[in-house]
Amino acid sequence: MRPVTIATTAFLLEDSPHTVEMNVARAVDYIESAKGSDIVCLPEMVATANVPKELEYYAEEFPGKITRIFQAAARKQGINLVAPYLVRIGKKLYNQATIIDRKGKIVGSYRKLQPTAEELRRVTPGDDLPVFDLDFGRVAVIICMDIYFPEIPRIYAFKGAEILFWPTVSHGPTQEALRTQATARALDNSLILVESNLANHPPYAPYAGRFRPATARIIDHNGDILAQTGRRHGVAMATVDLDEKRLTSHCVLIREPDEIREDLESITRLDLYAREYAKLSKSRKRKA
Numbered sequence: 001m002r003p004v005t006i007a008t009t010a011f012l013l014e015d016s017p018h019t020v021e022m023n024v025a026r027a028v029d030y031i032e033s034a035k036g037s038d039i040v041c042l043p044e045m046v047a048t049a050n051v052p053k054e055l056e057y058y059a060e061e062f063p064g065k066i067t068r069i070f071q072a073a074a075r076k077q078g079i080n081l082v083a084p085y086l087v088r089i090g091k092k093l094y095n096q097a098t099i100i101d102r103k104g105k106i107v108g109s110y111r112k113l114q115p116t117a118e119e120l121r122r123v124t125p126g127d128d129l130p131v132f133d134l135d136f137g138r139v140a141v142i143i144c145m146d147i148y149f150p151e152i153p154r155i156y157a158f159k160g161a162e163i164l165f166w167p168t169v170s171h172g173p174t175q176e177a178l179r180t181q182a183t184a185r186a187l188d189n190s191l192i193l194v195e196s197n198l199a200n201h202p203p204y205a206p207y208a209g210r211f212r213p214a215t216a217r218i219i220d221h222n223g224d225i226l227a228q229t230g231r232r233h234g235v236a237m238a239t240v241d242l243d244e245k246r247l248t249s250h251c252v253l254i255r256e257p258d259e260i261r262e263d264l265e266s267i268t269r270l271d272l273y274a275r276e277y278a279k280l281s282k283s284r285k286r287k288a
Contacts, residue, residue: 001124001241001242001243001244001262002135002136002137002243003066003239003240003241003242004038004039004136004163004239004240004241004242005036005037005038005237005238005239006037006038006041006163006192006194006218006239006240007034007037007039007040007041007045007075007079007228007235007236008040008041008165008194008196008217008218008233008235008236008237009027009030009040009041009042009183009193009196009216009233009235009236010043010196010197010198010199010200010214010215010216010229010232010233010235010236011026011027011030011043011046011107011196011197011198011231011233012050012198012199012200012201013025013049013050013198013199013200013201013212014050014201015200015217017051017052018049018050018051018059019051019055020047020055020058020066020253021241023046023047023048023049023050023051024047024066024069026214027046027047027065027070027072027073027083027245028069028073028282029033029242029247030034030042031073031077031079031081031233031241032072032073032076032077034077034079034235034237035063035078035079035119035180035234037079037237038079038080038135038136039079039080039081039083039112039134039136039139040079040080040081040164041081041082041167041194041196041216041233042081042082042083042084042167042196043084043168043169043198043254044084044095044143044167044168044169044196045086045095045146045169046083046084046085046167047066047085047086048085048086048171049198052071057093057122057123057219058086059085059086059088059093060087060088061087061089062087062088062089062094062096062098062109063087063106064087064100064195066085067083067087067090067098067106070083070098071106072104073098073106073268074100074101074102074103074104074209075102075103075104078102079102080099080100080101080134080135080136080184081098082097082098082099082100082139082141082165082167082196082237083097083098083100084097084098085098085144085169086123087109089157089277092124092207093110093122093124094112094113094123094124094126095111095112095115095119095123095143095144096109096111096126096202097109097110097111097141097143097165097167099134099139099141099284101131101135102135103136107132107133107134108130108132108139108142109111109130110125110128110142110143110211111124111125111127111128112124112125112126112143112144112145112146113125113126113127113129113146113149113150113152114133114145114146114148114149115145116144116145121211125144129152129155129156129159131156131159131161132208136242137162137242138159138160138161138162139161139162139163139164139165140153140156140161140163140164140165140168141164141165141166141288142156142162142164142165142166143166143168144166144167144168144170146166147166147168147170147181148181149186150184150185150188153185153188153189153191154188154189156189156191157189157261157265158190158265158268159188161191162191162192162242162288163191163192163193163194163242164185164186164189164191164192164193164194165194165196166182166193166194166195167195167196168195168196168197169197169198169211170197170213171212173212175215176214177188178195178215179199179215179252182195182217182219183219183223186219186220186221186223187221187222187223187248189261190221190260190261191240191262192218192219192220192221192240192244193218193219194218194219195215195216195217195218195219196213196216196219197212197214197216198212198213198214198224199212199214199229199231199232199233199234200214201232201233203230203232204233212263212271213231214229214230214231214232214233215228215230215231215237216228216229216234216236217222217229217236218236218237218238218240220240221246221260221261222248223248226238226240226265231286237257245259246259246260246261247259247260248260251263252264252267254266254267
């Protein structure tokens with residue numbers, strides 16, 4: 001067995017504007033609430049959630065004070081951390097998730113590959129698909145809009161990722177669509193998928209004029225939701241066994257039951273897909 005306890009946050013937004021300092025302090029509170037877990041995930045752009053428009057793209061040169069605060073929090077709680085916030089590298093701005101280990105060391109970072117059209121006015125897209133080896137297993141990250149591109153988690157699966165973190169601030173196209181997308185990415189790639197999002201208070205129904213879905217959730221490789229916060233802010237937590245065989249029945253038809261990831265990988269036609277994508281890339285122009 002290889003048990004790991006995963007925690008993820010639904011981050012509370014006030015009706016009044018936040019400050020960067022308030023957001024970072026609140027993030028540290030959530031990290032403390034996740035004490036006892038092996039890893040905790042914060043939502044996308046956590047430092048600038050709900051700040052005034054002039055601070056919307058605030059970012060420190062990386063690594064800066066915000067990074068050091070998160071390093072100290074991870075070290076204090078003895079917890080691995082997925083901390084997504086905007087960073088500057090020279091003249092470039094990135095929507096980045098920084099991976100920090102239990103000792104407060106920066107393990108690496110993932111930069112959002114598929115920013116929205118609005119983000120692209122300021123944010124430089126990432127160009128790498130890293131996986132991170134932590135003390136319990138191998139993890140990877142997608143951020144918000146990335147979930148619309150199923151190629152990304154598929155590549156991570158081939159690289160051996162066991163848990164995929166999805167920090168986001170997404171609220172649509174519908175809340176059901178978000179759940180369906182997250183479930184599909186977990187199921188298609190035999191991954192544990194972990195979502196972190198934003199919350200209002202009180203927990204508004206989706207038709208009540210507020211749009212923050214709140215839900216932080218942990219979805220297993222079968223598409224089952226192991227833990228969630230519902231529409232409320234807080235921390236969702238679940239323990240999974242990363243050595244558990246990821247089985248299905250009569251899908252791949254190599255053996256019964258299927259060992260789904262291994263069996264799917266053995267028949268996946270990567271050479272064909274790579275060739276077709278290469279041809280398509282020559283005939284497509286990105287507008288942004």
